[in-house]
Amino acid sequence: MKDLMLLLKFSYKNKARPKRNRKGQIVRPSVASILLGYFLVPVIFIVAIVPTMIFSLKSVDLNIPLSQLGMNFNCTLLDLLLAPAFLMSSALFILQFAPLIITSLYDNDMITLLLSMPIKRSTIFFSASIDSFIMSGMAGSAVFSMIILYLVTEGANIFFAILSAIGFLLFLFSISLLVGLIMSFFVGKTSAKRLSQLMYFIVIILIVLVPQILPQKMSSNPEDILEMFGNSIKIFMSPIWPHTQFMQSSRGNVFSLIFIYVISVLVFYLIYKFSSNLDFSTSRKKSKVNKIEKFKTSRQPLLKKEIKLLFRNSQLIFMMLYPLIFPIFFSFAGINNLSYLAMLFMIIAANYTSLITSMMLAEEIKIWPVPKLFPYSTKTMVNSKVLVSSSIFSIEFLAISLVYFFIFGFNIFELILIIPTIILLYYSSLIGARYFLSDPHRDVSQTNKVFKGKEILIIESITMGYAVAIFGLLLFYDIMVKEGLMWIFKEMGMFLTSLIILGTVTALVLIIIFSIRKEIKKIDRYIEQME
Amino acid sequence: MIKAINLTKKFKDFTAVDSINLLVKPGEIYGFLGPNGAGKTTTIRMLTGTLKPTSGEVLIMDKSYKDYELEIKRNIGVVPDEPKMYENLKGSEFIEFIISVYKLDSKEVYNRFEEICEAFNIDYINNFIGDYSHGMKQKLMVASVLMRKPKVIFLDEPTVGLDAKATRILKEILHKYKEDGCCIFFTTHILEIAEKMCDRIGIIDHGRIIAEGTLEELRALSKTGSTSLEDIFLELTGGEEIMDIIKDL
Numbered sequence: 001m002k003d004l005m006l007l008l009k010f011s012y013k014n015k016a017r018p019k020r021n022r023k024g025q026i027v028r029p030s031v032a033s034i035l036l037g038y039f040l041v042p043v044i045f046i047v048a049i050v051p052t053m054i055f056s057l058k059s060v061d062l063n064i065p066l067s068q069l070g071m072n073f074n075c076t077l078l079d080l081l082l083a084p085a086f087l088m089s090s091a092l093f094i095l096q097f098a099p100l101i102i103t104s105l106y107d108n109d110m111i112t113l114l115l116s117m118p119i120k121r122s123t124i125f126f127s128a129s130i131d132s133f134i135m136s137g138m139a140g141s142a143v144f145s146m147i148i149l150y151l152v153t154e155g156a157n158i159f160f161a162i163l164s165a166i167g168f169l170l171f172l173f174s175i176s177l178l179v180g181l182i183m184s185f186f187v188g189k190t191s192a193k194r195l196s197q198l199m200y201f202i203v204i205i206l207i208v209l210v211p212q213i214l215p216q217k218m219s220s221n222p223e224d225i226l227e228m229f230g231n232s233i234k235i236f237m238s239p240i241w242p243h244t245q246f247m248q249s250s251r252g253n254v255f256s257l258i259f260i261y262v263i264s265v266l267v268f269y270l271i272y273k274f275s276s277n278l279d280f281s282t283s284r285k286k287s288k289v290n291k292i293e294k295f296k297t298s299r300q301p302l303l304k305k306e307i308k309l310l311f312r313n314s315q316l317i318f319m320m321l322y323p324l325i326f327p328i329f330f331s332f333a334g335i336n337n338l339s340y341l342a343m344l345f346m347i348i349a350a351n352y353t354s355l356i357t358s359m360m361l362a363e364e365i366k367i368w369p370v371p372k373l374f375p376y377s378t379k380t381m382v383n384s385k386v387l388v389s390s391s392i393f394s395i396e397f398l399a400i401s402l403v404y405f406f407i408f409g410f411n412i413f414e415l416i417l418i419i420p421t422i423i424l425l426y427y428s429s430l431i432g433a434r435y436f437l438s439d440p441h442r443d444v445s446q447t448n449k450v451f452k453g454k455e456i457l458i459i460e461s462i463t464m465g466y467a468v469a470i471f472g473l474l475l476f477y478d479i480m481v482k483e484g485l486m487w488i489f490k491e492m493g494m495f496l497t498s499l500i501i502l503g504t505v506t507a508l509v510l511i512i513i514f515s516i517r518k519e520i521k522k523i524d525r526y527i528e529q530m531e
Numbered sequence: 532m533i534k535a536i537n538l539t540k541k542f543k544d545f546t547a548v549d550s551i552n553l554l555v556k557p558g559e560i561y562g563f564l565g566p567n568g569a570g571k572t573t574t575i576r577m578l579t580g581t582l583k584p585t586s587g588e589v590l591i592m593d594k595s596y597k598d599y600e601l602e603i604k605r606n607i608g609v610v611p612d613e614p615k616m617y618e619n620l621k622g623s624e625f626i627e628f629i630i631s632v633y634k635l636d637s638k639e640v641y642n643r644f645e646e647i648c649e650a651f652n653i654d655y656i657n658n659f660i661g662d663y664s665h666g667m668k669q670k671l672m673v674a675s676v677l678m679r680k681p682k683v684i685f686l687d688e689p690t691v692g693l694d695a696k697a698t699r700i701l702k703e704i705l706h707k708y709k710e711d712g713c714c715i716f717f718t719t720h721i722l723e724i725a726e727k728m729c730d731r732i733g734i735i736d737h738g739r740i741i742a743e744g745t746l747e748e749l750r751a752l753s754k755t756g757s758t759s760l761e762d763i764f765l766e767l768t769g770g771e772e773i774m775d776i777i778k779d780l
Contacts, residue, residue: 191659292623292656295641301631305620312619367615369581374632375604531582 003119007127014110038134042141050145057081057153066233073233079247082150083236086243089142092202094176096139099195100132101180125275129177143172147246156250160257167260168246174267175242181271198314302376306388309363310356319356320392323348327400336408338401339478342417343471345400346424349393350463353425354432356389358451361436362444369531378527382433390429394422413478420470420509427512428463430519435459437526470508477501532557532683532714533578538587540573540738547573549738550587555731557682560705560715562729564722566768570738571718572612575687578716579609591683605633608681610689614668618661622653622671625660629675644678650700666692677704684708686717690724702728726760736768 012034062078069077105111105128114124133140147168151161237244248256298304310316326344330336364371364381371381401418405411435455436442444450451459480486480497489497535553539546548570555561565571576582578589580596580603589596591603616625626644630637648656651670660668669692676684684705690698705715705728719725725732726746733743742752742763749763757763 292626292641292644295627295630295637297627297631297637299631301628304631305617305624305628308624309617309619363617363619367617369576370611370615372581373579373604373609373611375601376632377601 003123004127004130007114007119007123008130011127011131035134042144045141046145046148050148053145053149054152057149063154071230071233073237075233075237075247076154078150078153079237080233082146083241083243083247084232086146086150086246087236087241089139089146090172090241090243093139093143093172094179095195097132097173097176098179098183100135101129101177102184104128104132104135105180105184120276122272122275125271129173129180132180133173143169150247151250154250157252160250160252163257164246164249164260167249167257167264168242170264170268171242171245171260174264174271177271178267181274194312194314198317302380302384303388306360306384310360310388310392313359316356316359319352320396323352323393324396324400327403336404337475337478338404338408338411338414339417339471339475341400341404342397342414342421343467343475345397346421346467346471347464349396350424350428350467351460353389353393353428354435354459354463355451356392357385357429357432358436360385360389361433362450365440365442365444368440372530378530379524382437382523382527386426386429386433389432390422390425393425397421397425413481417471417474420474420505423509423512423516424463424466424470427466427516427519430516430523431459431462434519434522434526437523437530440526440530466508466512470505473501473505532592533561533716534590534593535574535578536588536590538574538577538589539585540570540577540582541585546738548577548584548735551735551738551740553578553733553740555714555716557714558709558712559730560709560717560728562725562732563716563718563735564720564725564732564764565718565735569735569768571735572687573738574735575685575716575718579607579685580604606681607683607685608676608679610673610676610684610686612687612691614665614672614692616660616668616672619659621659622656622663625671626656626675626678629679633679635679640678643680644674647674647677647704650704651697664692666694666697669693670697673701677708680708680711681713683714684716686715688718688720690719690721698724722760722764732760734764734767742767 013028057078062076062081064077066073066075066077066080073080105125111124115121147165151165156164239245242260245256245260249260310320323345326341326348330341361382372378374381398418401414404414435458436450442450442452477498480489485492485494485497489500492500533553533555535551537550537552538548539550540548551570551574553561563571563574573582577584578591580589580600591607594603596603620628629635630640648654651674653667653670653674655663655667656671660671663671669689673686673689673693686705689701693701702724705717709715729746731743731745732749734741734749742749744752746760749760750758753763753766755762755766757766
């Protein structure tokens, strides 16, 4: 146990980035503040989501046994309602946590050193597991939220509530470790890293999407819902699922409680025994084809490489897809206002363009100075990233516009939106590159955290600020064109209103164009200094 | 082919490389030796154009980086001290990227690459680079340079991570390329390799070249009459005190 605590302590110390204080002294954050950094988002998530959910679920009495509704099952309506969410969050937790164990265990430079020290292999394994659990973030907090939500809404006995919650978490934890161990025989660390990232983003997308879709299902005929539940109850409430045992045990079923703990202890013991003999090497399965039959050369090798790297990074894929969530919602809701959509799209896309550019640059810095050896200039390298990242969002916006024109009809005003969109995206991409290059020797070990807090705030303010100002004004103008003049513009008349609003937008776009030239000059200066 | 004139690199107050002059001719293997922190990697980075000198000039094939940077880079091959490559690319994709970016004749390179892969036992080309060990990466990096058969080759500690067989193959290939007129500049800590392979050797310490010449010329510099390169190296770089240190331990 002492060794385990020691390993964890130094693991978190190692994760800390030393910062300079105002006096210029290097200060290393404490272990507690590092842990807080990991827990902050999940805790905010729990605090924000759980009370709202409890409030909405408590407004209706859901603790009705299904037997009272004429269904021959030993559970309540609440169990039935939450079981699919429990199953989904548990599965995603395991699927995110298990590959994380592989990455933190096998992609860890320290492991070789630790193996040479007088520390048990099982201790190393468990320290990496706890490390991964803390990093699992959103998936862990989704499960945790479900547990709190269920126990409070159910009004469970405090004794059984605590015991069953701990038991359920241990159960999921042990299964994840087992899955992680088994996966290590088949999955390489690159695939594990990608799988883990992918699961993280699926969790976030599902958390955002599911509440949008569920109410539509719930609003259907109650009899249909009961019939649907009747059909699915055998799947979601099967005794093989950990959450079914958790639900039973929280209601005082001692057999389920013992079952959870016995299974967890057995799995832990199995892992303990097995991990004592681990050599901590992932499957290095050789590809069946280990020869290049023919070289597939490209006329645009840089572009081809950028796109390959871009689409192999789950986080970047998520960032590229995330702004598309609004058009999907809008199409669900039948909203046809492209200028409103453009504003929401641009608030996210402008910021993400900057971040994607910086993250793509971080990939080059990771292997620096190798890219400097290639026969193209550093400027070409930077430009390719700036253009790729802004082009992706520009293409996305063009595609959305085309779909909207196709569905809701062509509108010349909305067509004009494409111009500020492309200009702002290109500018945002340059901003990301400029801030990144202002300190090219920054820590890029965690690609998703390349910017300091202050830099993120500045970038968000600039990109989102322009997006809100330009597209907000255009939305306001669009509304007035469609529904008549409002506010102070009532007195001005349409001509003057158009002149003021469209003039302001044009002025803002011109400022951006002027700033683009300045940013390019700054980037050139930083590139000159790059070694 | 490689010429450095009064090459100096300063990092704030610290002078990493102090006004060194070098000349390496075609068909020559030049070994660049020195203790840790002597300035080897800084020198090689300036010679390969990845680090700008504070003063002085580098000429590769009589051309300066100031005016012909990209042309020079197309004609040189560099194996850096760490085999860093894009981890999310497969080995085969990295090689295709190199062929495309250097605008090489893929048919010509294909046969050479196949032979190099066979020699180095590179049979993991379709796996992701992120899954490679250090040695696997090093072999791929060496192969990606050698398949191009550049006119000038720089190797910074190329044998680190390579097994005995791969090291031997590398030595043989470098000899063959030298015979074909390539100019090879490499750093190593394994003095035995330098002794056997190099036509000329330069020893750098504290940023200055303290000795340069053939092995015979270096032997002549020895005050104690040392004949092995290891003894000469330790004598010149002040390593003879090591016996006193060991005694004290």
